[in-house]
Amino acid sequence: MKKLLLFPFLVILCILPLYQVAAAEATEISAVRVATRNDANIPFVRTVLDVNNKVTPKLFVDKSGQYVTVTLPGTKVAADLQTDYKADENIVSKITLAKRLNNTDINFRLPYKVTTDDIKVFTLGPTGSAASRVVIDINDKSGKVRQWHKWKHLNMGTYGNDKASKPANKPVTSIPAYKRSTAKGLKGKVICLDPGHGGTDSGAVGSYSQEKNITFAIAKKAQALLSAQGATVVMTRTADVDVYGPHAGAVEELQARCNVANIAAADVFISIHIDASDQAEPGGVTAYYGTGSKEGLQLATALHRENMKATNFGDRGVHAANFYVLLHTVMPATLLELGFISNPQEERTLNTDAQQQNFAESIVDGLSRYFS
Template identity: 60%
Template sequence: MFKKLWILPLVMLVCLIPFVSAHAAAKPEITNVRTATRTDANTPFVRTVLDVSGKVNPKLYIDNSGEYVFVTLPNTGVAKNVPKTYKPNGNVVSRLTLETRSSGTDVTIKVPQAVTKNDLKVFTLPGVTGNKNSSRVVIDVNDKSGKVKPWRHWGDTNIGIKNGNTSKTNSRWNPANKQPASSVPAYSSSKTYSLTKGLQGKTIAIDPGHGGSDSGALGAYSKEKDVTLAISKKVASLLSAAGANVVMTRTTDVDVYAPYDGAVEELQARCNIANAAKADVFVCIHIDSFDSPSAGGVTAYYNSKTPYDYGLANYIHLQNMKATNFPDRGVKTANFYVLLHTNMPATLLELGFISNPGEERALNSDAQQQNFAESIVKGLADYFNHNGN
């Protein structure tokens, strides 16, 4: 009798173990951490984004000295492969660490100059994986040092629009052509783009990668800049026929900003054209390259600065893969400049590898270029017909 009484609690404990383990496994985890210095605001800032596998309600604390910021993620752990220490930008954030506790995880931020709540923003966004239960925690810390300079060409929306004949002497390297610093508008997530159905009346920005003094990747006999322009012009023609208003960052073999310009000037010029036109979407077309000729395939990149960037990339990519026999390299996140600095949903497409002999031949054929162009337009139609979702 007594033996049976002892056995019963043990049996009950064993039965509970699976339930306890299942509950523990359901605890949200930080699966990735990204940091970036943002200069597209009146006050530059360092942004940290934490991908979390579940929903979380972050809490912000600042110590009395103002030199330590704590963002607590209750009931949240850290995945095993995620580093615990980061050094984003010594002028703004000296060190960022993840410290796990029984009650959750603390994000501890050491800053070189004391901050107040006015210098910080903490908010959450939906996750980027398509999983409705995932989320992102965003932490912005303003620069207090004055050493991080904001992007100075923001106010000049004509950059890249009227300089198709710019000569080499008018490049940014000519001191006489330096422009005065202008006030940089604060980064805003306010929606100025349309998500209604149909291509009719939509303003669509098409950005053929590279051009002019920048050839892009080189194949055995062709240049990336020529292939991207050829595909882009076919896309523009099809979109115009569908009733869309097409804005191209270049229509000929030119630099958008100036010959031999810097990467930031060139890329911001492309963003400025789309932003000035208040485009509904931005599609950047590139061709990939690698040091091995066997590498190949099609990729679509996006950055979740809006809730609709993923949908744009995904709908176009699905149609791209119906238009070719190139391998499918998937839809991936990236911090490419043009994805971050456009005010509307944006995607960057890598339509094959110019370093792959078979893909280079196909990419230089009118048939494959037309197939890709038609697939991009079909993907855009799918995106708008699903209201961007």
């Protein structure tokens, strides 16, 4: 009889260590970001969760279509992370993180009925086997969210660098028309450098680094070199800040960067980025220009040619694209993707002072070629 009574306790003692190990190895949700994307054909709310291991999300939509749950198996919430979040109330009424025994549920309360066709759930990460972000997109079903191409006024972020982390009080109503300088060389030119991402937006995430820090390091080095040659350099941000404001929608943040260049009447606009893939193999350098912009093509080509001399990364070429910052700046503009943070070898190289300096010098050389 005593042996029978002891048996349950022995079972518990055997299981308890296994449970403790499982809990210790649980994937942790360390950050949550929510933004409205109104630059798409159908606006949507995007929720991004930072995680430290691979996760396979499971989607559930109840019969009413107004309750959506995404379960992250084997996850826990960081101790200091809040569990309630707000979003555009036309799309999502409330977002809540619910802690379960071994899982975490991300619950969405919606004002309008949705189906699984209105929801997209996917993961992004530095390698194909380890996700660093879980992304949940929920489409607007209200028809009330304004899209950027329907806006008649630009009442959003303005020229302010560090101070631009706060929304502007005055609307941007007057933007100088672009007039290309006929003078050769860099002296007297106004160059707008846009270090991609910043503040609450980390950009692409590698195994140990973030895009926003690499782009800023390259831009700062290029700024010093350009200033030494007599150019006036306008930076969209001069610190680790959001240009429009924390957790801003994509259009507000991107238009704020365009406003910095437009108000400064810059001669060129250069947006510096680091690429990423959900696989570890892709790599290389790409330059983009606005579709149909001959001046943009010339600028992108000149810069890309010099960028490729500054690295042993692969050449992904020069391509037309409809990126927001390329279409809403009035001067020739290019967006540079200087390698892949998701490629382990390129990530290591991108975080070296030597490669950052090489890219900065190549930007200066490319601009010298362009203005010549």
